Amino acid sequence: MTGCGLHHEVFTANLKNDEIIGHQVVVIRGTVTGGICDAGRGEVLDTETGIRRDFQLTKGNVFKVLWSLRAGTNRIRINYCTATVNFNLIYHETANQYRVQPLYIVCQGHDGHFNEESGKSNSPEEACKKIVLGLKLVQCLYAEKLLEHDQSRKTFTLIENCHIFRSKLSAEAAKKLDENALWNEFARELLNSEFGEDEKLKFVAFIGCTEYEEIADGDYSYENIKRHTKAQANLGGGGLALFGSGYLYCWPSEFDDILPYFENSKRIDLKNFLDDSNYRRTYGGCYATTIGAVCHELGHIFDLGHTEEGIMGNGFDYVNLVFTSKHLTEDLPNRIIDSTNQKDRRLTAIKRPGKFLQKYHEQKTGDSTFFTRNCAIILSLHRWINPENSLYSETDTIELSEYPLSVSCTSSHLRLIEIRDKQSNLVVDYQELGVSSAAAGELRSVNLSNRLDPSRHSLFVITSNGSSKFFA
Numbered sequence: 510m511t512g513c514g515l516h517h518e519v520f521t522a523n524l525k526n527d528e529i530i531g532h533q534v535v536v537i538r539g540t541v542t543g544g545i546c547d548a549g550r551g552e553v554l555d556t557e558t559g560i561r562r563d564f565q566l567t568k569g570n571v572f573k574v575l576w577s578l579r580a581g582t583n584r585i586r587i588n589y590c591t592a593t594v595n596f597n598l599i600y601h602e603t604a605n606q607y608r609v610q611p612l613y614i615v616c617q618g619h620d621g622h623f624n625e626e627s628g629k630s631n632s633p634e635e636a637c638k639k640i641v642l643g644l645k646l647v648q649c650l651y652a653e654k655l656l657e658h659d660q661s662r663k664t665f666t667l668i669e670n671c672h673i674f675r676s677k678l679s680a681e682a683a684k685k686l687d688e689n690a691l692w693n694e695f696a697r698e699l700l701n702s703e704f705g706e707d708e709k710l711k712f713v714a715f716i717g718c719t720e721y722e723e724i725a726d727g728d729y730s731y732e733n734i735k736r737h738t739k740a741q742a743n744l745g746g747g748g749l750a751l752f753g754s755g756y757l758y759c760w761p762s763e764f765d766d767i768l769p770y771f772e773n774s775k776r777i778d779l780k781n782f783l784d785d786s787n788y789r790r791t792y793g794g795c796y797a798t799t800i801g802a803v804c805h806e807l808g809h810i811f812d813l814g815h816t817e818e819g820i821m822g823n824g825f826d827y828v829n830l831v832f833t834s835k836h837l838t839e840d841l842p843n844r845i846i847d848s849t850n851q852k853d854r855r856l857t858a859i860k861r862p863g864k865f866l867q868k869y870h871e872q873k874t875g876d877s878t879f880f881t882r883n884c885a886i887i888l889s890l891h892r893w894i895n896p897e898n899s900l901y902s903e904t905d906t907i908e909l910s911e912y913p914l915s916v917s918c919t920s921s922h923l924r925l926i927e928i929r930d931k932q933s934n935l936v937v938d939y940q941e942l943g944v945s946s947a948a949a950g951e952l953r954s955v956n957l958s959n960r961l962d963p964s965r966h967s968l969f970v971i972t973s974n975g976s977s978k979f980f981a
C-alpha cells in the first residue's frame with residue numbers, strides 16, 4: 510500500500526501479545542491513530558491460515574472484530590493503510606474443574622425438532638450446534654465484561670459437547686407446565702441422571718418441544734406472546750439455566766454467520782415465529798435479546814441477583830454491540846416498558862433504571878452492556894469463573910448470628926455483602942470489603958444491624974476464596 514501522507518499506528522485495546530486465552534471466541538478491539546484516510550481499509554489476518562476479516566473505523570477511530578481462535582498459537586496481524594501490528598494469541602482452554610454443560614432436552618413423545626423455517630435443518634444435532642455457538646458468545650461476553658471491571662480476563666469453562674437429554678416428561682405434560690414447574694421437573698431429573706453425581710457441573714438447557722400457538726387477535730405484545738408459548742422458560746438459578754427452543758430459528762450454527770445474523774433486519778413472521786426482540790421485530794434483534802437473556806439467566810446460576818442497571822437488570826437487548834461496531838437503526842436506546850401491564854414484565858419489581866451507568870459504558874466501550882460492580886465482584890471470585898478459587902475444596906464457613914445481627918466467616922475474609930429484596934431478588938444495598946487496608950477482624954465479621962431486615966431482605970455473602978452463602 511502506498512502512503513497517504515498520514516502517520517498511522519495500530520493499537521490493540523483488550524489483548525496483549527502472547528496472551529493465553531481460555532475461550533475460543535474473542536473480540537479484537539483497538540484503535541488507529543493518525544486519522545482516517547481514503548486508503549484506510551483495515552483488516553485482521555491470521556498469517557498462517559490466511560483467514561482475514563475487514564473492518565472500518567468507527568467513531569473515535571476504533572475497530573472491533575469478532576474472531577474464532579484455533580487451539581494453540583494464533584499469529585495475528587492487523588493492517589490499516591501503511592500501519593501494521595503483529596501479535597500472538599494462545600488459545601488454551603482454562604483448566605477449571607467447575608464447568609458448564611449445555612443440554613438439549615427432548616421430551617417423551619416428541620421428535621426433538623424445533624420450530625424453524627421450512628428447508629432449514631431443525632434436528633436436535635442442529636440445535637446443539639446453535640446452542641454451543643451461542644454459549645461461546647456468552648462466554649466471550651463474560652470475559653470482556655470482567656476485563657473491563659478488573660483488567661483480568663476470566664470466564665466460565667464450557668463443555669463443547671452439547672448433550673441431548675432424553676426426558677421422561679412427556680411433551681404434552683411439559684406444555685401444561687409454567688417455567689417454574691418445568692425448572693423443578695428438569696432439575697430433579699438431572700439430579701437423578703448420570704450427571705447428578707457431579708457437583709462441579711452447572712447446566713444450560715433448552716427445551717426442544719417449545720410450541721408457539723397461533724395468536725388470533727393480532728396482539729403481539731411481549732405478554733401475549735408469552736401466554737401463547739408452551740413449554741417455554743427463561744429461568745436460571747441453582748445449577749440450571751432453562752430456556753425454550755422457540756428462538757433458535759434466529760441463532761446461527763456457524764461462526765461465520767454470527768455477524769450476518771446480528772445484522773439481519775428481516776422482519777419476523779409473528780404468526781409463526783416467536784419474537785423476543787424488545788419490539789424490534791427483526792431476526793437480528795431477536796438474536797441479540799435472546800443471547801442477552803442467556804447472559805442474564807447464566808448470571809443467576811452464578812449467584813447474581815437483580816440490579817437496577819446492566820445485564821442483571823433490563824440491559825441485555827443490545828449485546829450485539831459487544832461483538833460488532835455496527836449500530837443498526839433499530840438499536841433502540843432503552844428497553845420498551847409497557848406501563849399498562851408492568852406486572853408481566855420479565856423483571857417485575859425493578860423500577861425503571863436511570864441511564865447514567867449505561868451512558869457511561871456506551872461512551873467508554875462503544876456498547877451499553879455491562880455488569881454492575883457488585884455483580885462483577887461476585888463473578889470474578891466465583892469458582893466457576895476464577896480458576897484459582899476453583900482449587901479450594903474446603904469451603905469457608907459463613908454464619909449469620911443474631912445479637913448483634915452480623916455475618917462472619919472462618920478462614921478467608923469477607924469480600925462482598927449484598928442485601929437483596931426477598932420478592933424481586935433486587936440488590937438494594939451492597940458493601941465491598943477488603944479494598945483498603947482493614948484489620949483482619951473487620952474482614953471476618955460485619956455488623957448488619959439497621960441494614961438487614963430479615964422480614965423483607967435476604968443476604969448474599971461471598972469471601973475472598975469464592976465461598977458463598979445465601980441466607981433466604
Ligand SMILES: [Zn+2]
Nearest residue numbers: 513515546590
Ligand atoms: Zn493512511
Ligand SMILES: [Zn+2]
Nearest residue numbers: 805806809815
Ligand atoms: Zn433475572
